[in-house]
Amino acid sequence: MRAISPPTSRTDAGFTIIEVLVALALVAVSIVAIGAVMGGKARGVRTLEQHVALMQAARTLMTIGIPPRAQLRSGTSTGQAEGYRWTIDVSALGGDWTVPEGNAPWAPELVRIRVRSPGGALSDIRTVRLMPRSSE
Numbered sequence: 001m002r003a004i005s006p007p008t009s010r011t012d013a014g015f016t017i018i019e020v021l022v023a024l025a026l027v028a029v030s031i032v033a034i035g036a037v038m039g040g041k042a043r044g045v046r047t048l049e050q051h052v053a054l055m056q057a058a059r060t061l062m063t064i065g066i067p068p069r070a071q072l073r074s075g076t077s078t079g080q081a082e083g084y085r086w087t088i089d090v091s092a093l094g095g096d097w098t099v100p101e102g103n104a105p106w107a108p109e110l111v112r113i114r115v116r117s118p119g120g121a122l123s124d125i126r127t128v129r130l131m132p133r134s135s136e
Contacts, residue, residue, distance in 0.1 A: 050119055057084040058115045058123045066111065069131060074109065083118040093128060106130040 015023075065079070066072065066088060078087045093108040113125045 050117065050121060054084070054115060054117045054121050054123050057082070057086075057117070058113060058125055061086050061088075061113060061115060062125065062127075066113070069129060072109070072111075072129065072131060085116045087114045088112070089114075090129075105133055107133045 072090060074090050076087060076089050089112040091110050093110045108128050109131045111127050111129050115123045
């Protein structure tokens with residue numbers, strides 16, 4: 001048996017220019033779509049990194065910036081560290097909420113911490129601290 005080789009002089013052997021152009025168009029569309037997905041992911045990662053940095057600044061402020069209970073006073077204090085601006089507001093909890101005089105030596109105070117990043121993102125954290133009741 002003899003192996004039969006395909007004819008080389010046929011007109012349908014190979015790709016036409018239209019087929020090549022269609023294939024190139026499909027490759028170009030695929031590359032553009034992949035680029036758009038990668039760009040969106042890069043923006044998402046950048047946003048997440050900024051959020052993590054803001055939360056780290058807020059956590060640092062909560063552990064270092066808030067004075068100990070004995071030194072914490074009602075009012076507002078502000079400052080700036082490494083480009084992050086912060087505000088700490090200490091006020092009575094619940095406005096008119098009071099504890100009967102003889103029942104407790106401590107009064108709950110609302111501590112509100114706001115940290116603004118250099119990019120403008122804002123973190124607003126609220127917590128409650130028991131503070132010695134002022135003797136009136």
